[in-house]
Amino acid sequence: MCDHCLKHGTAGKWYLNAKNYSNEIVEEYNLREFLLEQYTNFEQMSVRKLNGFNAVGLGYKMQMPIIGRVVKHFAEQMLMSTKPPTDPFKAEGHIGQVVPLDDAIAILEHCAVEPIIQKYCMCRYMSRGDKEACCINFGVMSEIIEKLPRFIPVNEKFQLTRDEAIERFKEHNKKGYIGTIWYGPYPYINNLCSCANPECAGIRPRMDFGITSIFKAEYIVHINPDECTGCKSCLSRCQFGAISYDPFEKRCIVNQKQCYGCGVCLHVCKYDALKIFPRNDFPELRGKY
Amino acid sequence: MGNKTKIKIDYSICGDGYKVDPRNCGKCLRICPPALFLLHQTLGVEQKNPYDPEVWRITPLYPSLCTRCLECVGICPEKAITITW
Secondary structure, eight states: OTHHHHHHOBTTBGGGOGGGGOHHHHHHHTHHHHHHHHHHTGGGGGTSOBTTBOSTTHHHHHHSHHHHHHHHHHHHHHHTOOSOOOOTTSOTTOOEEEOOHHHHHHIIIIIOOSOEEEEEOHHHHHHHSOOOEEEEEETHHHHHHHTOGGGSOSSSOSEEOHHHHHHHHHHHHHHTOEEEEEESSTTOEEEEEEEOTTTOTTTHHHHHHOOOOEEOOSEEEEEOTTTOOOOOTTGGGOTTSOEEEETTTTEEEEOTTTOOOOOGGGGGOTTOOEEEEEGGGSTTTTTOO | OOOOOEEEEOTTTBSTTSSBOTTTOOHHHHHOTTOOEEEEEOTTSSSSSTTOTTOEEEEEOOGGGOOOOOHHHHHOTTOOEEEEO
16 A cells, blocks of 8 residues: 555554544544445445446456556546545445454454444355355444344344454454455445455456455465475465465465465464565565555 | 357346346356356346336346356256357
């Protein structure tokens, strides 16, 4: 997030700034009605036409010579917008970043505003038809979800305490879901998701169409070559295709340019060969989100 | 550009035609390897009943990702999906 973090974050991370979670922002930007409208119609956002354009057949539109670049430009401009949001049917200022487990715990412990809830993931519902309670919401967003029964988990707890939320997040992370934190809309942070590729509507544009809709984490995974036995258990965990097996060296290697730093591979390594390091430690990867 | 995959869903059988509610079926959503279908309310989209958020339909959102495995065509209980290229 580069200069954005220096302006709005603590310790160089925008999502660790408690100010971005406060209810004052909601009042300032008048977000209550905006968010209710947006989440009532969330699933149809990609089929709704904006300026005569919707996301149906996005892959083909992106392949068109000039139009593809225009689409990419406007989509990124919309997602990274820092202006006050105007249209609830646009994903304005709705940009996120991958967070590893430790940062997510820090968010839940120190930044997230009560009430904390868990809700059914709308991405999984709209792309798979399945309901799974793995999104954690804070503050005003929790009050909005209360009004939308299709997101409220059945037979599961809806309101969570801080510790329960951390427990839930850990569970998802160990399962292999990628932790992501979202502005929605800028500058209000209200979503801590546990995403999966290809279901996630935020990861998909970047993975499949090259639109920067989510930033890589502030971290990078590194495999210690001496401790890796080449058991390949981390291989299936990587949802970004960053880990591969080198049959000659008989160990796994990380393509650090492709690594998003989510850290879900760390949970399966029995030999502690995988470690997570700050992105800034690697001059080559510094600032490449 | 190559040849495009076209995925068509017959909405008179699935969705707006009320015969099958896609929210209760959703077999194509689950089986599709790249998850290219989208389940959404029909509000605001060109359709028979434009302002009913209780009516849902499935749109093949990203046909460019289709691997042409034809799993969705086979699993659809109403035979509503056709794929051409």
